[in-house]
Amino acid sequence: MTEHNVPSSLSDQITAYAREKHLSARTLARWHAWPVEDQTALLGLACELQLNENHLRDFLDWLEEIAVRDRCTVGAILELPQLRQQLGAKTTRNEKLKGVKEALRKLRYPCLSRLEADLRAAVKALALGGQIRISFPPALEGDAVTFTLTVRNVRELAECLMRLQRRLEDGGLQRVFDLLDQV
C-alpha cells in the first residue's frame, strides 16, 4: 500500500500527533512515507511512550536502518520479544522509554552493545570499589579510558592506588584494555 492509500483516519491521527508534539515537517514526512502497517505500528509506540521530536527521530533512524539491514518490516521489529517485554513492563513512562530505547539500540548496534556489556562486566569483575570509576569514550570511539578516583584524604587515595596496583599485577586491567579491540 502506498502513501496515497493510507486511510484518512490513520493519516489524521499521525498528523494530530505531530501537531501536538510539534514535530518537524521533515519528521512527519518520513513517517508518512512508510508503509501503512509500519506507520500504524510506530503510532502505537509513539502514543504509548509520548515520543517527542528527538526521540522519534532516533526511532525513525534506527527502525529504518534495522529494517533495511534485516530485510524486515518496522512492524515486525516492534513485535520482537525484547521490545514487547520493555513495553509491557509495569513502570513509569520515562523508565519504559529508556528500556525500549536501550533494547532497540542493542538491535541496531549488536556488536557495539555486546562490547559495551563485556566491558561493563570486566570492570565490575575488577571489584575496585565505589571510589574508582572507569569510563570509556562515547560509542567506544577512540582509545582514552578515563580513571576517576574520588577520595577525601591521602589514606583513601593510597587504598585506591593499591587496589589498582593489584589489578595491574594480576592482569585484570590489561583484560579490560584488551577487550577494547575485541569484536
Add this chain to the structure above:
Amino acid sequence: MKWYQPQEIVIEQGEENAAVVQRALVRLPDVPVRIVARGWEQAAAAAPQSDPFAAGKRRLLFARRRSPFLEHCPAGTPGLVCCNYLVVSLISNCPMDCSYCFLQEYLANNPTLKVFTNVTDLLAEVAAVVDRQPWRQFRIGTGELSDSLALDPLLGFSGDLIPFFAARPNALLELKTKSDCVAGLLAFDPKDRVVVSWSLTPPEIANSEEHGTAPFAARLEAARRVQAAGYKVGFHLDPLIEYPGWEAGYHETVAQIFATIDARRVAWISLGSLRLTPALRTIIRRRFPRTRLLSGEQVPCADGKWRTFQALRVRMYRTVTRWIQEAAPQVPLYLCMETAAVWEKVFAYAPACDKEVARALIHPHLGDPAAARPLPPVSRPQ
C-alpha cells in the same frame, strides 16, 4: 558501463573553441548546446528541482577555472594521518552517482557537471611547482571532485595529462576511477609516472550503491588491460563498508584482484572506512531511502564524521589487510583518514609524519631500492 549522455551542453562565452569543447561537441552531436555568459551557473543552480544534484549531473558546462588548480587533498584533517597528496580538478562533479558520495553535500549548491577548459593553465601551474623543486616527490591525483576517467572518451584529458607527467621524474599522476574507460590510455607510455587506480567494493555493494559505475568485473578487466599496457595500478578499498556478509564479500574481492592483476605492478592499496558527515547522512537518506549503507554500526567520530565504531573497523582493516598481505606481501598499504592510534592497531606502526607515508608510496616507483620502504606488513595475530 553506460556512457555519459548529458541532456544539455552549456558553454561559457569565449570558450567555444577550447580543444576540450571541440572534442566533446564532435562526440555529442545530438545534444543541444547553449552559449552563456560567465556567472550563468549560479542563476541556473537556483532553479527548483526535485533532485537538483541528479539534475545538475545531466547538464554539462564548459567554463574557465579562475582559481588555482593545485590543492592539498582535503583528507589532510588535523588529528588524522595524511599521505601528503595533492589534487587537481579538471572536472567538478561526476557522471556517476554513488550513494555515499561526498559530492552530494559538497556540491549541493553547485551541482552542474563542470569541465574546465583551460587545461594548459593547469599544466603550467603544476610545472611551476614540480619543476622548481626537483628534489621533492609529488603525488597528484585528478579523482577528487570527479571520476578521473569516466568522461575520458568524451573529453580526452588523458592525452593532455599522461605525456606531461611521463616527462617528469619527480611527479606521479594518479587517475582514480570506477569506470572501464581506459582505451584512451593504451597508446601512451606512462614511463612509470602514472598510476591508474580503481575504487572497489564487493560486487553486491557496487551493484546496489555505485550507480552508473562499471561493474566490478569490468573494472578489474580494465585494470588488467592498463597493466598490460605498462601502467602501474592501484586499488582503493575505500569506502570499506560494513554490511552483513562483509567478510565473504571483501575476501572474494581481494582474491579477484590478485587472480586478475600482477601483484608486482600494484603501486598501492588503500583502505578507508565509510565516513559520512551528519548532513551527508541526511542527504543519503533522502536520495537513497533503501540504501544499506546507513545500517552499519556507525558512530560519530572526533572529526564529526560517522564511521563504523573503532573496534569493528580495526577488525575490518586487520582482516582485509591480512588477506592482501597473504596474496601480495610487497604491496604498500595505507589507511585513508585514520588516526595514528588506528594505524598502530592495524599495522603495529604509525608513521611519524605525513611525509613518511608519501615517501613509502612514491619511492618504489623511482627505481631506488635503498629509498623504497613499503608500509610494513601486518604483524598482529587475528
